[in-house]
Every structure is written in structure tokens, then in C-alpha cells.
Amino acid sequence: MADQRKAALQYARTNREDFLRVYEEILSIPSISTDPEHTADIQRAAEWMAAQLRALGMQQVQLFPTPTNHPVVYGEWLGTAGAPTVLIYGHYDVQPVDPLDLWKTGPFEPTIVGDNIFARGTSDMKGQALITLKAVEALVETGGLPVNVKWLFEGEEEIGSPSLDEFIARHKDLLACDFAVNPDSGMIGEEYPTITYALRGLAYFEVRVYGPAHDLHSGMYGGVVHNPANALAELIAGMHDEQGRVTLPGFYDKVRRLSKEEREEIARLPTDEAHFLAQTGAPALYGEAGYTVAERAGARPTLDVNGLLSGFTGPGSKTVIPAWAMAKISTRLVPDQDPQEVHQQLLRYLETHAPKDIRWEVDELAGGTASISDRDNPGVQAMAQAMETVWGRKPYFKREGGSIPVVAQMQDLLGVESVIAGFGLPDDNVHAPNEKQHLPSWYRGIDAYIHFFLNLKP
């Protein structure tokens, strides 16, 4: 096995340029899942993933249709008797690219500048999915896989995975495994290998406020009606108190308290205020009183406006009282909050606070529960050891602010933990213009996954 380790790492090193070409291939497919215009690209990306699995010698490779027409790609190799079975998760869809004019290079024209490759999906998460494919390739090409693997690539993660819950529930036998790995994650910094052990959940809403039956002249009707844009602003403003706490009724009732031990561990992370100031470029930080910024970023729930639209937004002035105003509003949740309960809390907040002179509607657009994993499972141990081998230092254990609903779904439906280990960086501009992946970290990630699979060999 020492020989395969050496050979596989050598294979990965020798084939870096080829790996990059394959990376660029998948980055060139604009698989934006929220936009119906890209349905064909979603299909193309799914077929591309399936072809990769076939080329690795995987069996049962197939596309499972979903109600959203974003197929689930599955493949497996179960030929290593007596070894554990690892379910590898990934998603081949990406976020939208607007505002397009802020991209320095085309979002689907991968461009290497220095150590980074720029394109939508480089970091989140086509690049991370490829790390697992290329680590397996290195092992397959140098003696074979030391473990059994199953793959599950979905195409609707960026729209809240509306079909995945149902898919997992229906295919429990097919997906049965010892644990899952999920590389849809990142590191604290390029020299700080990171294993994420907790993820926030999500409840995402669109709130629409309606006032007059049609746009009105602000001169003729200013002073007569409650302007829905003003009313929406008032409702949003009331969603936080002066301590930066969310005011939805009951919002904190089920929030699991941070233990003293966990707060001490979080305090050891290098993600201090200076780190977050540098990452965000904000004039100053902000958040819930009584918690450090690292706690607020991963272990406390939040509420953010993701979009606002009302009235006249073009150049110049138009003296209109708009007929309606819209806000996209999402909450990040921690254990043991429930997205459905948060939906009810938002409705109760609006029932209580919305004035009678406007009408309102709420749509729930996406949701997922938070999760916490057991840090002692053998998968986590194998990954921790792999990272220490590659970076020469023990990994950091982190609670992540983002949401990976599939981790909670796999806990609930398959009864398995996920090893959450990816190789993005905080400044990758995920969900933003000029998304990138740091290539040296990408190559190290491939090495780490080679070690990880070999470490799992019984």
C-alpha cells in the first residue's frame, strides 16, 4: 500500500495539466439551476458527470430523472470485499452569474490568472467534485480502489434541492453506505486544512407587499396611501432588534446553546475580526450582541435580505408610488431550528406587524435543516490524518455558516454521518462575480483524497 500511495500521488502530479483540461471542460457548461433557460445545460452537465464515472470503471452509472428535470447522477464500484463503502456527494449545478458586468472574464470561460482559475463553479463546487473524481482516478490507475464507493451528483443544490429528499428516501438500499463524504466546503485559509462538522440550515422566502391597485403619481397621491416600498422597509427593519437579534416570534426557542468547550474551540480558529474584515471589505463588522464573529458566522442563526425590488430603478427620477415591493429574505438556521417552524414564525411576524393598509404574500423558496456531525467517526479520522500528511498540520474543526441540506438528509434518511472536507478558500467569491479556485489547494485536495481513501483500507 505504501507503493500505491506513492504511485497514486505521482500519477496525480504527472497528470495535473490533463486534470486542468477536464476541469475547464465542466466549467464551460453553464449549468445554472435557477434559470429555466439553462435546462439543456443542466442535462449536459449531468451527462458529462456520468461519462466521467463510466471512464473510471464505475458500474450502474445512470441518470435518475427528477420532477425538476435536473437528473441525479449515480455510479458505484463495490469490488473491494471487506472494505467500507463511502458515498461521495457532489452537485454539478451552479449559482446565477449576475451582475454579469462585474465579471472580469466570462463566467463560463475558465481563465487562469496566477495561482487561481476563474469561472462560475470553480470553487462551488465543480472543482471540489473533480477532486474526488481525480483522486479515485489516481487510485484506479495505480492498482485499484482500496474501498467501495458510490457517487451521488445532484443538479439542483443551488435551488435548495427540491427533489433530493424524495430521491434519497426512495433509494435507501442503493445509497446504503458506512458514511458519506461531502467536499462542498472550504478551508479557513490555504495553510489551514479544515473539516466542517456542523452546517447551518436555510429557510428562504420571497415577501411581496401590495398597496395601491396600480402605480400612482407621488404628487397626486403622496400622503394618501401607505407606500408599499416604505411599508416593506418598515417590516424588514423590525426583523432585527437593537442587539442585532432576529425578532421573528420564537426564532431562538430551539437554538441549541453553545457549550463552554465549543466556544473555546471556536475561539482557537484563526477567523478573527481582522480576518472577516479582510474577507468582506466591509467598513466594520456587525452582528448579534454577545457572540464573537466566528460564533456568529457558524453557530448562530441569522436573517438577511438577499434582494429588493420596487418601483422605478432606472437612471433618473420617476415620481411614482409603486403598486408593490418585493424582498427576498433568508434565514440561516442552527440545530435544532426547523425551517418549517421559521416559515410559521415569519407568517406570525407579518400577521402581527403588517399594517392593514397593505396586503402581503410570502412564498417559501428553499429550506433545509442544520446539522452537526460526530467528529470521532472513522471517515473523519481518515480525513484528518490525510490532511495532516499533506499540510503537515492537524486540520481545524469548524462550524460552517453555509447550508448543505443533504448532510442533514443523509443523517435522517440513511443514518450516516458526512465527512465534510473541501478545498475552497474564503475569498473564492462563491455566489458572486469572479468566483475562483486556488489551484495549489486544488492539487493538495486531490492528494488529500488519495490519502483519505488509502487510510480507510482495513
Place this chain on the structure above:
Amino acid sequence: MADQRKAALQYARTNREDFLRVYEEILSIPSISTDPEHTADIQRAAEWMAAQLRALGMQQVQLFPTPTNHPVVYGEWLGTAGAPTVLIYGHYDVQPVDPLDLWKTGPFEPTIVGDNIFARGTSDMKGQALITLKAVEALVETGGLPVNVKWLFEGEEEIGSPSLDEFIARHKDLLACDFAVNPDSGMIGEEYPTITYALRGLAYFEVRVYGPAHDLHSGMYGGVVHNPANALAELIAGMHDEQGRVTLPGFYDKVRRLSKEEREEIARLPTDEAHFLAQTGAPALYGEAGYTVAERAGARPTLDVNGLLSGFTGPGSKTVIPAWAMAKISTRLVPDQDPQEVHQQLLRYLETHAPKDIRWEVDELAGGTASISDRDNPGVQAMAQAMETVWGRKPYFKREGGSIPVVAQMQDLLGVESVIAGFGLPDDNVHAPNEKQHLPSWYRGIDAYIHFFLNLKP
């Protein structure tokens, strides 16, 4: 003169179909002043107005260039010795047409349905300007004008008339007159002829709030920074108190109090709560405590959001903390508020209330002072008599909520009062989709202006 009155009214009646064709001609020119793409249409509309003046036998007809490339159209006829000189004001530009998908017919394809003609500018104010042109035509064709007239048509009213102040100041002699008439106004209802004697002013701003240097992932950074969309909502919410009063510091300091007599007069207007509920279609009315809705609509200052934009506003969900948020915010002013002082009040409000974790900018986009006219001047008396002749009832005297900055400019720079009398209706959808003009009121308006000019004959 009795003969000319009869002949001119008969001419107007006989030529209704021809008048309509001319009306449709000018409505077909998309002279949107706020949109640089329509610069050529602005020029076309200006030349069309000049051609109309030439056809009426006006002299000195010319286009005066302006810094905005929206020419002022001038023409005059001064041949009636001993008669008063009336300066007729109008504007040939129109508001933008978005949201375009709410228009039932093309905004620049005039369409007659029943008693109404639909197109952008039908009511505000190409239709009103044509009323004056066609009334003068009827008099010219039936014995000649009984008074002297000067015309001033501008092409930038809907963008706040940035050049007009300067133009009037530079051409005081050219524009010298006994009083002005301004038909950029409307009636309370089709059976309620209305003379407007006071107008609100305007101060229109764009407020931009900046937070992080770029869009952030709301999972990774939620709880870390002050979301600029939330911060903007908080600032907007704070601009009104619970009594519906505007909180900009000093906002009410210079507001002229309503006299008991004026409040009694306003109370006699037929514009009650039921009227405004019907006109707006809002679920309930709203406004400053302590004032009736008719007072709030015309005689009290207001603040409204005219537009909101931030983050992701497309279909579906995008989990982004936006880098910036924008609001268009305008105030309607009453005597003796000053738009420049209101600008300073907004800056002071933001300096006091904006948190240090965001940056903000304010641009002033448009402004104009409020005005009140003397109801005893001979022009107003001639118009009141004309309306009584056509409608069989005395006109209502009204304080109008909208702004016509040129009325204040003519008071300040030329020392003249304006007779504000137009024939739009409250449900004309001005500044909104499906703008229309009620054609029976349009024909009555032409008759009223024929009487008005004849009533002025010494």
C-alpha cells in the same frame, strides 16, 4: 364678439375628428425625457410643436437649445393692441413607460376605447397642451386672437426641468407677460371643473448604501456584516414616525400652517376618503395624523420611496448578501419649504442615523419649490367664468399634490401668477401604465380655453 364665440365653438365641434388625428400624431412620438435613447424623439417632438405654432401664424417660432439637448420651443403673436399678453406653458416630454408588460395597448400607439384615449402623455400633458393649441386655432380661424400670446414648451419637465430656471432668467424680456396659463393639471372629476391655486414642491434623491466590497455568500458571512439592504430598510423605516410624520430634522420647520378658512374650503372638496380609496385601490388609506386625506394630498409635505433595488431579484433563490442597496426617495414640499434645505436635512438624518458599518451616498436628482397663487387675478377670474359657462357650475379651487416647478419659477423670475387649469382626471394613470385622457373632458377643455381667451378681451 358674441359671434366669434359661437363661431369658434362651432369650429371646435366641427373639427373634432381632425383634432384627434393631430393628438394621435404627437402621442406617437416616444419623447421620454429621462432616457438618453430617446434624445432623437425629444428633438422630433420639439420640432412637431414648433410646426404647430407656425401653422397657427405664430411669429418668432424657434427652438432654443439647452444643455440637456431638450430644446425649449417658443412662439408668439402680439398683434392685439391693448389686450393682455398671456404666456402659455406646456411640456412635450413624457414619463418612462415601464413596467411595459402592464400596458394593455402600446404606450405610443394611441388607442381609443369608449370615451378614453390611451397612450403615454395623453393626460400628462400632450393632451392638455393640444387643448390650448386647438382653442387658439379655433379663434385664429374665426376672426383672430382676442389677446396676445406667447408659448413656452419645454422638453424636460419629467426630469425636473434642469435647464428651465436658467432659460427663464435669461429671457425675461422675451417672456414678459401679464400672467401665465399652465394646463399641466387636472380636474377633481369630470363634472368638477377645477382651478389649482397651490402646488407642492419636490426634492428627489437617490440614496445608495454600500456594505461589503462585493456580494457575499449569505451562509458564510451571514452574522458577520451589516447587510446593506437591511441597513437601507432600517434607514427608510426611520424616516417616518408612528404618526406618519417625516422625521428628517427640521422638515416641518418652514411649513406654512393651514388657516381655518383654508381647511374649511378643502373640506368642501368632493375628494373624501371614499374618493381616494376608489382612485388608489389601496386596502386602506394612510398618512400624517391630524389631517384629512384631502389636506394630506395637497397641503402637507410627504416622503415616499419611488424605487428600491438590491441583490438578487430574478426568479428563484440566490443566497447572497448584496454589496449595495439603492432607494429613490422623494419628498413633496409645501410653502415655505426649500428643496435645498430638505437635501441638507436628509444628509443630516443619514449622518445621525446611518451606522458606521455601512457607507452611504446621496444624489439629488430633481427639485422645485412649492407655490401658492393669488385667486383674484384677472386670468383666474376669466378661467373661472369660462368653466362655469361650459360646465354650468363654478369651478373648485384646489391645492394640488403634484409639483409644477415652473409655476414657482415664473413667480420668482417673471413676477407673474399662473392660471393652472387642465382637464385630466384622477384616474388617468399618469406616470403609470395605461395612461389615458377622457375625451369628453378634452373637448370641453378646448371650449373652456376658447371662452377663457375671449373673456380676457378688454
